[in-house]
Every structure is written in structure tokens, then in C-alpha cells.
Amino acid sequence: MSRSILLLAVSIFCTSTVRADVDYETDIKPLFEEKCAACHGVLKQEAGLRLDAGSLVRQGGDQGSVLEVDDPASSVLIERVTTTDLGQRMPPDGEGTPLTDAQVQLVMNWIRQGATSPVDEVIIASPAQHWAYQPPVKPSLPSGDSLAGSQNPIDSLLRAKWDAMELVPTPIADPLTLLRRIHLDVTGLPPTLADQNRFLSDASSESWNAIVVGLLDDPAYGEKWARHWMDVWRYSDWDGYKQEVRGSQRHIWHWRDWIVESLNSDKGYDQMAREMLAADEIAPDDMDGLRATGFLVRNYHTSNRDIWLDATVEHTAKAFFGMTIACARCHDHKYDPIAQRDYYAMRAIFEPHRVRTERLPGEANLQLRGLPRAYDADLDVATYLYRRGNEKDQDKEHPIAPGVPDIISVAFDVEPIALTNQAAHPFLRDYIEAEEIARAESELAAAKQRLEKASDPRNAQARQSVVVAEFRLKSLELRWAATKAKIEGRSTASQLAIDAAGTERSSKYQAALLDVLQKRASLEEAKTSTESDEAKKKALVQTREKELAGAERTLVDSSVETLTTDDHFSPLGESYPNTSSGRRLAFAQWITHRDNPLTARVAVNHIWLRYFGEPLVENVFDFGLRSRRPLHHDLLDWLAVELMENDWSMKHLHRLILTSHAYRQSTSSDGISAADRLKNETIDPDNKWLWRGNVRRLDAEIVRDSVLAIGGSLDRTMGGEDIDFVEGETTPRRSLYFRHAYEKQMPMLVIFDAANPTDCYRRSESIIPQQALALANSPLSRDQSRQLAKRLSDEAVDDADFIELAFRTALGRPVRPDESSACMSFLGGQPKLLESLDSLELIDGTAKTLVPASEDPAQRARESLIHVLLNHNDFVTLR
């Protein structure tokens, strides 16, 4: 440890780009990893040379040493990276960009200094030894009292490192800072004044624990955390050109609601993963469960199956087990032990599946309502390897069986799954028959009513309409009876089928007859029309004659049809295979198997990232060989095992984190002595050892939701159809309910780094002027400021009181004296300005507010004050 302290200290004081002192860990190792490790590492050792550890570089390759300490420039290593001979230069042309002069200089300096590296540098002999491929094991917790008496294992593990590093952690943050932090982190909504007062009156550990439990029980927890997982699982509403769906599917919001509900009911993470990948195989008739397969449905791509399946493979692997398998689509993975075959074996898991939309009660039109879901459509479809990833060059000689990379030694056993009748014939759901019959009945009733109202009771058309409706109803009933009898294998099936077929033919004949009657009438109408233009009239008559002739032909055909006696009638709906391949379920079980070393670690890392602002494993979707053993490997493993041991309960993990000292630490180092602060900053300026909290910016959705919540306007209705994103400023629902897809994104959210719908494993936190403009100028923040100002003015006794309440409500913290006096003078001066509006310059705005500004200058100034607080740095910041 003392060595790293020294190195860190050195790196602080040397800031020029090319330094005399070179640090192997920060300067050389990453460079070799990027430029050389693919061919000179654990996976491949071209020329017998490995460059992935300092001692191995010194050791050299088949040709001997590659370093000359006395004359670095003549080192083979330097010669090979600097030569202008493209046949010799490393990295080879096309395999990577050459080293820059500065990088070459760094390597030379390192060689000159003796090419030193830490003696304890981990060298693995085979890829299987990579840390992430080892099963996580709970480290034994350091004995002794943990920090502040905390028994929380997170603190025990961190505490041991702080002690060893001589770091002094910051104390627990003040109650209001903490309360705002936990509310926004867990529910995405700010604490109310009442919440604050309650905690201020009792900020004990017991009280904190109660808050933790209460917030995790709040349904808003599911909404807030659903959005995080929607990022990772690539949630996208349907996208398309006009009405044509090109990506994802209509009504995929059902999946979003399933995520929210599953989180709120604390469904195990493993179970969620299994249902998302294979709910149709686990419980084929469970419509609620089928929503989960939105995870697969989301990858739907209208024009190209390869793109569809590539996305499915790539993102399933990244999201659930941190593997960048997509790199192996065209060639063996350069850095990880994944063969090109492995890529296609994983593709084969998904090859049979397609998406379809189930009809839901109450609406037959699937454009308006329905449940998109995945299912196996074609069990015999083969998967072939695309040579060099080229879909035009498939290796058809060797079909590839479904499989998983060998590096994870967990069994993958595929068993085909027999489905229920209802899954294979979805139209068998009771409500569908009932609704269809009811519709036919109401058509019959309507026809009868028309006949009663007809002026002439002998009106042939009206009478025939009734006959047609009667036949239709009868035909429908018989088709249903026959279909069910057949599926259930009843002995009456064949006779029912003959009856159904016969009635359907009669029904068609009656309908054709009606059509002839109608066409005759319209021809008559044309002939007797008062149209003065003879040519037009003639043309119309000709058209109608043609139509009548067509109808008469159909009538003749259908009457001939009635003479047949076969049992063919039109199906009631689409039928699908009655077996599913079982591949996806096997895969889901492989992913969530207790011995899969990756899954729980990846999940824990995602949750940790959202609480601490930095993940434990830097690249959240790549735990492969390029992912270095994390600094807090012990903590990661402890949490991963803890998650699995507790039935993958995420709420359990949340509770552990939220009750830790680490989560509650102050972000500011004001609470520790100046000497300790300096030491901390020197040893660990980047806070990698978590001796303090990290300041974070609120996510886009939370910014918008907080404005609405503070203004008292937030509509807490949960779930349901996606709302048009253009209503973002006017419909006060939570942000996750608005449509979010390619070309369909709320501008305010985009400005604050909303998830890219195609890929967002981790959000960025930009700071751009458009964010300032959005908060300063949107009608939304203006409206909510006015509303809150009115509410607080009803409570406040005077300006000072108003200011205090305003800070507490908007920023979740008390006002400081200097702030209060600045605000007092604002509330003193601004009304004077506003007294004579006529003398002021009106800005040419066009957007409309819903809440008018107050007529009273003093109140209007208060509105301005609130508006300022919504634009305050601390409003979008978590301390």
C-alpha cells in the first residue's frame, strides 16, 4: 500500500504531459493493454512475447529481450513501434494506430528508469484465471468495531482499507442533506417539508432505518429504479415512419409497467432476468408475466433479421453478464476467450424467436391495444456462422447448435417445452370468443332495428341484412364450437367442422345476395340521378353496372360453393407452434445460475453506480480481460454473494447500502481536520477509496419530476399507455411514462442527458447552456414557481419566513444567513421594479404559461425567487 501512496503523491506533483518520472500503472500498462495485449497477452503470445505485465515485458520473447535499459532507443520494443517499415511496425497496419511521439517518449523513459513495475502485479497464466471468471466468494469481514459502531459489512470492508491507507473518512452528512439524497436516490422525488421536519426532530439511526424501509415501500421506488433498469435493458417505445413500426413494438409500455411492478414487489433479480428472456416458456398462459418479454420485443427490427438478432445477442450479454460478445461476430474476440462460433451459438438461442401481439380484453384492433410478446415461431430454423461477419458468406455446411461460451462453466441444457392450447391458439382466451359473439349479436340487433325502422317493411335490403347477420352469428358460433372440439380432441369435432363449414358458406352466399341487392339499388339510383352532365352520368352508370356484374358473379360463385360439403372453414385467428425450443429458458437459467460468476456482480455494480456516482467495476458492460481487478473487489464480491444468498432481493441490497455509513457520508470534507483533508486529497484525490461521498447531478427525469413535485402538480398516477412526448410541458405525469424512442423524445429530457434509446449503460452528466435555458425559460418551471410561491405565501408570516420555506422546499436545506440577506434585498428591490411594468421591456416570448403571474408586485417577486431556486446549482445537484 505504501508504494501506491508514494506513486499517487508523485503523480500529483508532476503534471506536464511528458514527465521525467513514469508510472508503470498509469502510463505504461494501459498503453500496452490498448496497443499490444491482443496479440501479446494472455490470449495470444505472438513471438512468445507477452506485454501485459511489467515482469513479462522484461522477460522478453522467443527472440530474447526487447528492452535496452542503457539505450532505450535501440530496444527492440521501441524499434518496432517507431519503424516506418509498415511490414514491421507495431501495432500492425489496420490493427491499431501507431504510438504518438509522446507515448514513445513515455515508454523510453520507463525503460531508462529500469522498466520497473510493482512486484505484486497480478499475472494470469490463462484467461480462465481472470478475476471476473472466478466465482465470487464472500471475504471474511475484518474483525473489530467498524466505523461509528456500524456493523454494516460495506463499512467494515471499506474501513479496513481506510485504516491501511491512513485515510480519514468524512462524517455522516447533515440530516437535511441526507434526507434529500435518499429521497431522490430511492424515489426520484424530493422530500416534503413534513418529511424534513419529522427527520429533524429525530435523526437517530432507528429513524433513518425507518425512512429506508418506508421509501423502499413507496411505489415511487419502482418508478425511479425502473428507469435505471430501462436504460440498461434498452427500453424504447415503438419507432417508425408514420404508422409503420420499424423498431420495438406498439404497446411495449406493458413491459415498463412490469418492471415497475416487479421492482415494487421485490421480485428476485434472477427471476426478472428469467422472465424477460423466457416468460413464454416459464408460464405460457400468464399474460402479466408475458409482459416481461418486452426485453426481447424491444429488439424487433422491421427490415433486417440480422440486425434484430445481433442487437439481442449483444445487449443481452452486455446487460446481464458484462460480456462484449458482439466483438466476436466477425472474428474471434481479440481480448476475451470468446470464439466466433460462440457468437453464433448464442445467436442460435434466439434464432427461433419472433414477436407477436396478443389481443387484450375490450379491443380487437391491435393497433389500439395489445400485448407485444416474444415466442418461438420456428423450431427448425438453422443458425450459420457468417464468415468474417458477412451475411452473404454463410457456412451452410456446419449449422451451429445453441450454446454459451465455455469460459463460464455452468451447465446449459436445452429441453423443448410443451405449450398450452391457449399459448398455441391465443384466440381461445375466453374473452375473445365472448367479445366476437357479442359483436355479431349486436350487429344482428342493429340490423333488426333498421328493419323495424325501415319505411317499407318489405324493404328487401333491410330484410336481407338481418338474414346475413343471423348467418354470421350462427357461423361464428359453429366455427368456435368446431375449433374448440378439434383442439380438445372431442369426438363431435368432425361433424361440427362440417356444420361450421356449411354455415360459413351459406353465410357468404347470403352476404353476396345482399351485395347484389345493394348494387342493384345503387345502379338504379345512378340511372335516375338528376346529374345534368350526360357524360358524367353515363360514366357513373357504367361503373355501377360493372360493380353489379361483379357482385352477381360472386353470388353465382358462392351459391356454387354451397354445394360442397367439406369441413374447411376460415380460422378464428392465428395459431402458433405448440412447442417452444426451451433455448431461452436454458439460457436464462445459465445466466442466473448460482455458479455463474458474472451475473450478480454485474447487477450489483449497476446498483452501486446509481448510489455512488461511480461503479465498482469501471466499465459496467465489460467484465472481460480488459476489465482490471477492481479496487473494491472484496466489496463487489461480498455484495454479489449477499444478493444471491438473499434470493436475489434487490431491496435487501438497497437496504444494506442505504444503511451504510458509506452511503451517508458527507461529500464535503469540512467535517474532518485540515491536516486529514490534505492527507486524503494527497493520497486519494479522485476518491477511489470512497473516503467521502461524490457530488452528483440529477438525472433528466428527476429534474423534471422534481420541478413538478415541488410545485405541487405532480400527477402520481402509475402506469399505462405511453404519453406523447410533446405533452411533456403540460401533462404533469412522471417522466418515465412519456414516449421515448428514436425521433420521439422530450427535448427537456434530451438536454439533460436522457438515455439514448439504443444504448445507455451509463448516463453522462453534461453541463450545457441549453440546460440553463430549459430551466430558466420553460413554461413548466415558471408555472411551478408561481404555484409554489402562492402556496408558501399562504403559510409564511413574512419575507424571511417565506425565504426559509422556499429554500427548504425547493432545495431541501435551510437558507444560510448570507443567502437570506441576498434574498431579502431581492424581495425588497424587485417589487419596486415591478410596480411600473409599463416602463419595462417585455421579452418577445411565445410560449404560454398555464399559471398567470401574480398582479401583486411583492408576490411576483416571490415567484421570481422560487424560480431562481429552481435554477440554483443545488437544485440539480445531489450533495
Added chain:
Amino acid sequence: MNHSVDRARTSQISDRNRRGFLQDLGLGFGSVALASLLQRDQIASADFTVIAPRAKNVIWLFMIGGASHLETFDPKPALNQFAGKTIDETPHGNVLKSPFLENERVVAFDPNNGFIRNEIYPTQVEFRPRGQSGIEMSDWFPHLGTCADDMCVIRSMWTEDSNHGAQLQFHTGRHRVDGFFPTIGSWATYGLGSLNDNLPQFVVLGTPVADCCGGMECHRANYLGPQFDGVPLDIDSETPLPYAAPPVGVYREEQSGEFELLRQLNQMTAQQFPNDESLRARVRSYELAFRMQTAVPGVVRVEDETQATHRMYGLDQPETKTFGRQMLTARRLVEQGVRFVQVYHGSNGGAGQWDSHAGLKDSHSKLCRQTDQPIAALLQDLKQRGLLAETLVVWATEFGRTPGAQSSNGRDHHPYGFSVWMAGGGIRGGITHGATDELGFHAVENRHYVTDIHATVLHQLGLDPRKLAVEGRRRLEKDFGQVIREILA
């Protein structure tokens, strides 16, 4: 993924740091603004090799729908000679066996469009040599013809998509089905940063590409982050920039008071947290936003220009008024230091007006009339102000049109060979570069994929496209393109 220039960073405490910060706050921010500061960080961290720049700004004109190279910048007398014959009946039937045909990637099959048309359709307009250089251009560009000596016409472009996803492909270098990637404008601004902190650095004018064909992704930055997205300015509106003005009924003095209080309060917080760099950046972003509010309406206010200028750009004629105003605004924007101005022409909410499957003569002559005088005025105006040398103007479209006829009087999509041109910004004027075959079918000489244009633009801006990369985001060889060195002055 790890890229975020401005993710809250913390730094070690030093007295100098603290003092500098407080000074910043006390002094306001003068010329130092957020975007460019972040940019400078960026350049330092990404280690772009900066070649001596020849251009400072880019005006990128994009004709939506696929302008016919055969009626604009690539004269093909053979089309008139063989009019009515099938391609096989001409001596050039081998174009239908060319390996170049395999470059086409069809993914969304369209039963109506995107086919090779076999019956040769004659050119619908005369060509004549222009300027001293004698570059041939069609008679639909009488004004632009006078600028020939400043233009470099590239007649050997090719792309992959035979449908209008090629609009996206022209801006990202990737086929529509590969997904979305940073666009040329975002790379340029990512690499360079801003010259004027009061204006967005990447501005979009005209109605953007429709969602059929890439939509806003044709000017977005994707993984580079929203700070590098092209910012559409609606120059005919009172509020050209989204959220650039408060809602109805807010007074200038009232808002100034609010901003002043905000500044004071943030300053107090900054004193409490002197190491919070994101707070510092946010305070600056408000300064910048406040200035943008007035700078943006100011820069689009072409009423400030003389009547002569208005006439020059065609603002006095109904046909040229809209595009003329955009061209004039483009000049004003680069004059004010906006790095990249992307102007769309020909939006119709779908594939684009230039998409002339039928009635090509009528539509192209009209569209050329809308753009000819305004573009010529832009080049002349830039030149007379001494700005052309440092402003690179690019005229482009997603693909050309078939030598064969479609629906008797139109042409189909043609990705195998088409024309673009460049002017100013260190590009040699008065030359043509590359060529298509006799029929204008395949680019056969000095063939260029769309990213060669990107590479050339970036090179003129002083950037090495290969250095423009973000950790964790792999770029393919074809993404980088090759600088077209033959056309550099």
C-alpha cells in the same frame, strides 16, 4: 461510455485554485466561457494531432432527396446519344456487370424505387463551360456558374444505400441499419470547440431530414453527448432557439434581476464548496445561456443587412426568399464564429423534394432556381468579405440519379456515382476531381465514399479524423475516410 468531458470532477485543494475560482466568480466570466473551456480540456485529454488548419468554419449544404448529378454537375452527352436505348444496347453495357454494384446494401426493400433503370433518359438541361476554368455546369445554375473558379466539383462519389437512409449515411458514414453515430458536424465541433461563446457552435438551418431517413440523427452527436448536437435555429420564428426566450409576459429587467440573484446565490454556494468544478461550469453555463438569449435573435436578424445584400441573396423574390435568408444567416453565423452551419434544402416531410422519380425537369429546374442565386450570393459575399479563404462550403446530396428513365420522365435513386462540390477553406477552385463512366453510372476515377468528404473537411479544419475517437466506441476504417489531397490548395 466513460467519456464525459464534464462529469463532476474533483481536484486537490490548492490556494491558487481557490483564489482563481473566487476571482472568476467576482469578475463574471468575460470572454472565458464554459463550452470552450470544456473544449480545451477535451483537446488536451484526447490528444488530437492538430494539423495547421486551412479553414475555421464550415457551411454544409445538403439537398434532401438525391439531386441528379446528370442535370447539375456531371454532363453526359452519351445519354442524349443513346436516349431511348437500353443500357445493354449501348457500348457501355458492362456497367451492369461491374463489381461496384455489390457496394449497394439493400435492407428495406422498396418495391417501387431503388432500381437500376435500363432505358437511357436524355439529360434534361444543357451544360456549358463556366468561368476561366471552364467547369461544365447545367443551365439551371446560371448564378453559381459565375463562381466556377472558386469551386471544386467532385464527380466520383459513391454510397451504399439505394434508399433515402443514404441521407443519414452521408452524415455519419454508416448505413442506416447500422444505427446512429456522431455526424460530421458534431465531430468537427468536438474536435475544435467554439469561436464564439455566445452562440451554439453547430447550427442547423432549414427543415431537417424526415424521420424516414435519419431524422435529427443527421445532425446529432450521439455518443459524443448533447453538447455536440447540431442546434436547429428556426430563423423565421420569434424564438429561433428552443427555450431561448421566457414564456409570454416576462420582462427583461425582471429576468435580469433573477439572473443576478441566481449568480449571487450560486457564488455563495461556490464559496462553501470551492472544489466543486461542476458548480463552476454550471454558473458559466448560465452566463452563456443568458447571452445566447440575445445573441441568437441578433445573429438571425437579417433585417440589419442592406437592401443590396437582400437582393443579392434573392430575398426580394418569392422563389429564392427562404433559402436566400438561410444563406445570408449562414454567412452571419460563420462571421460570428459558429463552427459548423448545416443547411438542409428540399424537405417535404418524407424522402425529400429532390427525389424526382417523375417530372424531373419540372422539379429539378424549380429546386435549382430556389438555390442557385442564394448559394452564388453566399460564395461571392464570403469572398468579398475575405471569409471564403477560411470558410469551407460543401454542397452535397445523398446520392445521384439513374441514367435510365423511371416513369417516363424521372430518374430513380443512384448510389453508384454522383457529384458534390466544395469551395473555399483551402480547397483548389476551378477544378473537377474524379469522374463517372460515359453513362454517369459508376464513379470510375478517384472514387470516393462519403467519409472521404468528412476526412477532407476535418483535415482543412486542422483535425486528424483518426484522432477523433472516444474510448469504448470503436470506429471502423471506413468511418475515417481518406483526405482528398488532390483538391487541396
